[in-house]
Amino acid sequence: MQVTSVTRYVLVAGEASGDILGANLIAHLKKVQPDAIFEGIGGPLMEAQGFTSIVPMDRLSVMGLVEVLGRLRELLGIRKRLYRSCLNNPPTAFIGIDSPDFNMPLARKLKQAGIPTVHYVSPSVWAWRQKRIFNIKKSVDLMLALFPFELPIYHQHKIPVVCVGHTLADEIPLESDVSVARDALNLGQVKGPVFGILPGSREGEVSRLAPLFIETAKLIKQKEPNATFLIPASNKERRVQIERILQEANAEAVVIDGKSRTVMGASDAILLASGTAALEAMLVKRPMVVSYRVNKLTFAIMSRMIKVPYVSLPNLLANEALVPELLQDDATPENLATRLLQTWRSFVTDKAIQSKYLDLHMMLRKNAGAQAAQAIVDMLERKGK
Numbered sequence: 001m002q003v004t005s006v007t008r009y010v011l012v013a014g015e016a017s018g019d020i021l022g023a024n025l026i027a028h029l030k031k032v033q034p035d036a037i038f039e040g041i042g043g044p045l046m047e048a049q050g051f052t053s054i055v056p057m058d059r060l061s062v063m064g065l066v067e068v069l070g071r072l073r074e075l076l077g078i079r080k081r082l083y084r085s086c087l088n089n090p091p092t093a094f095i096g097i098d099s100p101d102f103n104m105p106l107a108r109k110l111k112q113a114g115i116p117t118v119h120y121v122s123p124s125v126w127a128w129r130q131k132r133i134f135n136i137k138k139s140v141d142l143m144l145a146l147f148p149f150e151l152p153i154y155h156q157h158k159i160p161v162v163c164v165g166h167t168l169a170d171e172i173p174l175e176s177d178v179s180v181a182r183d184a185l186n187l188g189q190v191k192g193p194v195f196g197i198l199p200g201s202r203e204g205e206v207s208r209l210a211p212l213f214i215e216t217a218k219l220i221k222q223k224e225p226n227a228t229f230l231i232p233a234s235n236k237e238r239r240v241q242i243e244r245i246l247q248e249a250n251a252e253a254v255v256i257d258g259k260s261r262t263v264m265g266a267s268d269a270i271l272l273a274s275g276t277a278a279l280e281a282m283l284v285k286r287p288m289v290v291s292y293r294v295n296k297l298t299f300a301i302m303s304r305m306i307k308v309p310y311v312s313l314p315n316l317l318a319n320e321a322l323v324p325e326l327l328q329d330d331a332t333p334e335n336l337a338t339r340l341l342q343t344w345r346s347f348v349t350d351k352a353i354q355s356k357y358l359d360l361h362m363m364l365r366k367n368a369g370a371q372a373a374q375a376i377v378d379m380l381e382r383k384g385k
Contacts (some may be wrong), residue, residue, distance in 0.1 A: 007036040010091040011051070012082065012106070014060030014099030016201050016234060017276035019043030021120055021368075022097050024167040026051060028373035036092075040082065054081070058202075060102055079106050090115050093380060097121060100132075108139035116383055118376055120144040122161075125153055133157050142379045144372050147317060148363070162375040165366025168276075172261070172283040174361060181265030185230070185256060192226025193344060196267035196286070197253065198260060198277050201234035203241065208293045209273055210245045212331060216271060218251050219337035229253035230267060232260040269344035271336060278323070279313040283364075285357050287347035288314075289324045289340045291331045317360050322353060 009029065013022040023045035026038050030049070038050060043057040055078055083106055086094060094110045096103025098121040107117040122145040125133045133153055136143070143154055143161040154161035182190070197217060199209035210231075217229045231246075231253045233239035242255055256263055260277065264270055264284045272278060274292040281288045290312040314322045324339045326332075347353065 007033050008089075008091045009036060009038050009093055009095055010040040010082070010086055011038060011046070011095045011097060012041045012060075012099065012103055013043060013046065013057060013097040014041070014102055015057070016043060018097040018099060018121070019045045019057060021167055022046045022051070022095075023049050024369035025095070025097075025120065025372050028369040029376070031370075032373060032377055041078070054085075060099055075102060082106060083109055086110055086115060087113060092116070093118055093376065095120060095376070104132075104135060104139050108135065111139055111141065116141050116380060118142045118144060118379070120372060121146055122150045122154075133159075141383070142375060144375060146364070146368070147313075149316070149319075160379070162371065163366070164371035164375065165368045166279065166364045167368040168280055168283055169361055169364035170367055170369070172280070172361075174358065176265045176284045176286075178266060178268075181262050184262050185254075185259070185266050187228070187254075187266060190226075190228050192224055192228065193268040194228045194230060194266055195220065195340065195344075196263045196270040196272070196281075197229050197231045198263070198270065198272035199231070199242075200273040200275070200277075201238065203237070205273055206238055206241050206245075209291070210242055211249065212291070212293065212333065212336070213271055214245060214249045214251045214253070215333040216336040216340070217253060218249065219333050220341060223337075223341065230256060230263045232256045232258060232263045234258065234260070269340055269347070271340050274311050274325070274327075276313070282314040282323070282357055283361050285354065285361075287323075287343045287353075289326060289336060289343055290314075291326045291336060293328055293331055314357075314360065317363075318356055322356060 011022055013019050019042055022042050026046060026049040029036055039052040041055055041057055042051050042053045047053060093116040094107060095118045096107050100123040107119060111117045117140050119140045122143055123132060137157055137159050143159055145151060145161055145163045146166045148163055151161055151163055197213045199206050199213050221227055231242055233242050233255055239255055239257060246253055261280060264281050264286055267286055270281050270286050270288040272281060272288060272290060274290045278290050310316050312323055312325055324343060326335055
């Protein structure tokens with residue numbers, strides 16, 4: 001085993017939201033440890049901070065209990081490669097960013113080998129598969145949680161945890177000007193309402209949700225002939241995929257490369273996949289409808305395991321049905337169109353929901369990257385690293 005005195009972190013992020021968190025964390029760790037080395041698996045934002053990714057991040061971007069089976073051999077091979085690399089050249093710490101099904105088994109083995117382990121973004125043990133908390137205790141030296149409601153279960157099981165807030169809450173202004181966002185997208189003077197359509201960033205998500213969302217847009221267009229629809233594409237492959245689905249549906253929308261947050265800011269209302277995008281839409285202060293579909297077997301299994309009444313982060317944070325959720329069989333074009341139009345029309349005069357959006361934004365504004373970096377440094381100092 002090679003021992004090195006160089007501060008070196010191995011980080012693993014498996015999707016776009018993790019890339020955002022990882023980049024922000026690296027930027028703040030560099031402020032206190034300017035000579036530190038960062039490598040592992042991450043996306044373009046992390047790479048822009050000097051991070052070296054051994055495989056493209058999208059190789060880990062797979063969702064669903066059934067869907068992962070088709071990629072299992074590849075995923076296990078990547079994890080084994082990382083494990084052996086860490087044993088041969090032990091990092092100062094291993095930091096898993098979300099993607100718990102990939103990161104937790106790796107963290108457990110590394111912790112057993114004496115390597116300090118951190119997990120950034122609490123798995124939803126408070127919502128489902130609650131027995132995972134015992135494995136988490138064996139796997140991590142420090143949990144970095146994003147939301148206050150996640151802390152009690154860690155305190156109960158005496159797992160070191162720090163609530164750092166969310167970097168998106170730090171980045172996004174408390175007020176968002178729709179005209180500025182529309183100017184940035186060169187929309188000009190649109191005549192009618194603008195709807196953001198966000199079917200996700202993964203190939204599987206887009207294949208399931210984009211046809212559904214585009215059919216919804218066609219129904220809205222019948223009732224609002226001057227409506228404009230904006231669809232951000234996370235990369236070139238997704239753009240090609242979205243444009244093909246639009247063509248097959250004989251539908252029109254403005255497909256935009258990236259800039260999903262700007263699309264949200266330019267929209268009067270948003271139809272989106274459940275996930276971090278719902279939190280981002282809340283922080284941008286736009287009305288939304290959250291929807292999702294997965295493999296039927298996956299949904300059947302998860303439905304029996306979930307212990308909370310909501311799936312979207314705005315509702316979980318508020319502990320009430322702040323935004324409509326239409327999932328699986330309820331997610332029909334007719335239902336989605338009706339609810340999106342209702343939500344758009346009522347939001348402007350609904351001061352209560354606007355106030356709750358702002359309150360939740362303020363609650364999550366904690367300078368997340370700096371908090372997370374300091375918590376990691378403090379943990380390493382306690383361990384004498």
